[in-house]
Amino acid sequence: MRLIDRIRAVAFDLDGTLVDTAPDLAAAANVMLAAFGLAPVSQARIGAFIGRGVEQLVAGAFAEAAGRGASPDELSTAIDRFSQSYARGLFDRGRVYPDVVDGLRSLAATGLKLACVTNKDCRFTLPLLDAAGLAEWFALVLCADSPELRKPAPDLLLAACRHFRVSPHKLLYVGDSCIDIAAARAAGCPVAVVNYGYGDGISLEDGSPDWVIDRIAGLTRLKAKQRLAKSEPGRENRCSPIARRSPSS
Numbered sequence: 001m002r003l004i005d006r007i008r009a010v011a012f013d014l015d016g017t018l019v020d021t022a023p024d025l026a027a028a029a030n031v032m033l034a035a036f037g038l039a040p041v042s043q044a045r046i047g048a049f050i051g052r053g054v055e056q057l058v059a060g061a062f063a064e065a066a067g068r069g070a071s072p073d074e075l076s077t078a079i080d081r082f083s084q085s086y087a088r089g090l091f092d093r094g095r096v097y098p099d100v101v102d103g104l105r106s107l108a109a110t111g112l113k114l115a116c117v118t119n120k121d122c123r124f125t126l127p128l129l130d131a132a133g134l135a136e137w138f139a140l141v142l143c144a145d146s147p148e149l150r151k152p153a154p155d156l157l158l159a160a161c162r163h164f165r166v167s168p169h170k171l172l173y174v175g176d177s178c179i180d181i182a183a184a185r186a187a188g189c190p191v192a193v194v195n196y197g198y199g200d201g202i203s204l205e206d207g208s209p210d211w212v213i214d215r216i217a218g219l220t221r222l223k224a225k226q227r228l229a230k231s232e233p234g235r236e237n238r239c240s241p242i243a244r245r246s247p248s249s
Helices: 022-035 045-049 055-068 072-088 100-109 122-131 156-164 178-187 216-220 234-241
Strands: 009-012 113-118 140-143 172-175 191-194 211-213
Touching: 009 156, 022 045, 022 055, 022 072, 045 055, 055 072, 072 122, 072 156, 100 113, 100 216, 122 140, 140 156, 140 211, 156 172, 156 178, 172 178, 172 216, 178 191, 211 216
Parallel strands: 009 113, 009 172, 113 140, 172 191, 191 211
Antiparallel strands: none
8 A cells, every 4th residue: 555545644844855955054154153253164064953953053063163162142143143144045055856846746636734844943944935935835834943842852743733633643754864753753653754865963774764765756656564653673762862962952
């Protein structure tokens, strides 16, 4: 049986899953660093900090450039500088990943309900989805404006289930990192990860998602597993230590 015949809704991560946001995030981070007289950080290094919220990205970029952590006052100023710069260029350099629109269109055509569930702040998420031409596909957009809601906490995925009135095992979550896998496991949702995103320092195999895909359009052809969202022994533990590195992740 196809997976889409076993589920009723699909929720997507944003950064690294639907949109390649690293170029614009790196540009904003380097504008922030320049304001402190610090050297720029490569996009590849910035990519390692994506997915845990603005504070973690800014703190990581600052520490990478300065060789030390930012003081509370420095971090507050850095977040403001980054946010102002990023808001002006949300989709200047980024791109929607290939086949994303075709994939969303195919899923919507089956009658599945679609959501975007992200650790990105709403002030960035909503205009980014508009700029990328993706907003029309989502009946629901949930953002983690409060640190306690951020993945790997299951709250946002459970909120999506309540909104769509589906049980967690009927909502598929699609992301690109261990944080996404851990959130889905905590919520009781099946999870697929794309193999082209930013990840978070571990291999996809170590994260043990239900499926690894190379494009969103391939979701319509996935085969359903016998027991959706059921963990194998040790499966969650391989994700959880990394996912819990920061209380605001």
